[in-house]
Amino acid sequence: MGDLYNESIKNIHQDLIDRCKNNDRMAQMKLYDLYNRAVYGTIIRLIKDPMETEDLMQDTFLSAYSNINNFRSEASFGTWVKKIAINKSLNSLRKKSPDYLDIPEGNIPDKNVAKYDEQTNRFTLEEIKQEINRLPEGYRVVINLYLLEGMDHDEISDILEIKPVTSRSQYLRAKKKLAENLMDNYYERQA
Known part of the structure; x- marks a missing residue:
């Protein structure tokens, strides 16, 4: 059927x-x-x-x-x-000129990103969406296209007219910044 x-x-x-x-x-x-x-x-x-x-x-x-x-x-x-x-x-x-940062291949920051993934499991979807909206525009656009629209970095790079490595680095930086912001808010609530 x-x-x-x-x-x-x-x-x-x-x-x-x-x-x-x-x-x-x-x-x-x-x-x-x-x-x-x-x-x-x-x-x-x-x-x-x-x-x-x-x-x-x-x-x-x-x-x-x-x-x-x-x-x-x-x-x-x-x-x-x-x-x-x-x-x-x-x-x-x-x-409005978003702030995309061109990163040379091989210099993508990926340290400590995995540990943030475990910590963010305690946040509601609404809290995560609010923090995504507070990210700098370049980060926010890439993370939205990747996570919410389901695009890969090649598609994102075509649309934004940036290199795929730049899309990946923006995504990783956005993810790290998002995790930091979520943890800061968590600790503020605990205080």
């Missing part, structure tokens, strides 16, 4: 996409209804500003509908529209 259900959903989505290619407003609204929460979640994790997130979300869907003829069904519509959202968010962040 699962395969039949998935195939049925895929056909419904394809029908909506085909109708959007003919500028069918009802189909556009249905796709918006299906994906607006996921797109909003992706953007807000990167941007943090609800007003700007709303603007970028609208721009994302307008861009998706304008370029729907370029959509190839190799990936799902959801993946495609989230990629547009990420690119629009990153363009917005670039205007």
